[in-house]
Amino acid sequence: MPSRPKPVLRLPLHHRLGVSLAVIALVCGFSIVPTDAALAATVFSVPEAELAPASPPDQHIYVDATIGAPVVDRDSLGATDSIQGLARIGTNESWAKLVLMFGGWQATDANVTVLLRWMRQENGPPDWWNRNNPLNNGYGSGGGAGLGSYPDLVTAAKYCAENLQRGYPGIVAGLDAGTSADATASAIWASPWASSHYANGAHWSTAPVQIVQAPASAWGY
Template sequence: MQTANPTTSHGRRSASRHVGAPLQVVRLSLQNRIAVGVTALALVAGLSIAPTEPAQAVTVMAPSQTGTDTSTTSPVVQQPAAQTFEVDANVVAPPITRDTTEATDGVQTLANNGTNADWAKLVLMDGGWPQTEQNVTVLLRWMRQENGPPDWWNRNNPLNNGYGSGGGAGLGSYDTLRDAAQYAALNLQRGYPGIVAGLTAGTSADATAQAIWASPWATSHYANGAHWSTAPVPIVKAPASAWGG
């Protein structure tokens, strides 16, 4: 409110006025202005890059435990409750089926062992037939009928095979027993389907033997089995030279 208080000054009428408290003007130095600006920028930057709480955590405010002023709060993080599952006692886990693996000896291993059983396995390997006990047995019996166990490697031609041996009627020879195994497998594949079927099945030495008797491999047909022994065949090792070693 303004109140008139007339006074006389040099013949003029003047009025003095009562005015409220004068405004205080705060003047900041250049250094203070810069400091204030930097502080404001830091506050904005801190707010913009502050990480958020993980989605799975819940933050609530609880009274501070450091003083009596309950208006001061501090953050408390509540973790999700653990989950549990109940399974009926009658539930039975299904059986697990695992693949089986088998290993067979390689050519060099068979040659190093060097027995008539190893040569039989080499024929089966070259022909792509399974190396079952029944297949090895029938080949050992066949080799015995052709040359006999004591010198089954005679002329490096255990089955007296004429194919690739350079001699008719199976009287030829091969450079090594490895060559003999390859030619025996090839000859069977090229013209003896009954024997091949028996070796492919690999389940019966007797069934494969009957296919051998019925085939033209031997002109005598082994007397239809009368000249064929099923007794155990002795395992004999051939000289390393016969294997090409």
């Protein structure tokens, strides 16, 4: 028996159009799905400022206006010479200032000048550190009539100041005032420091004193 031809399913025209549109939509849907590269490009195209964590808000501390700032203690600073500094300079002027320092007298021009003149009358500038006893002081030097010596010039300055304070009120008064080298010199002449009393000033020069540095050994270093 001859085979029959298979029947062909024919959809109505409006049904066929609907199916065609559905297929086209499905194909288009697949074509617009982004690839991995496209996704990566999309992710990394985001501005860094938007990816960075947000900065914390500014913080403010409010303090009561009645609260005062803490007081900070600081060591007082001054321009006064130190013992070590004067010893390093090492001149006859330095030694005069050391005597004034140990005695508590101001290093005024008048005070420094009268001590330099006094030292010149006792030993002379070229050898003012003779026996480490610039003013030939007998107190604490181990020698009478000012012929003793000290281990160093710092010790000599200390004993000189002490000797003046313990028995020479006229000289101390002049140094306390610190205003007149001549007035203090007159007190020196009148004192028993030198038996000659410097001929009451006749053997006392007021010419400028040469500034001379002593050897480091005389200062004890």
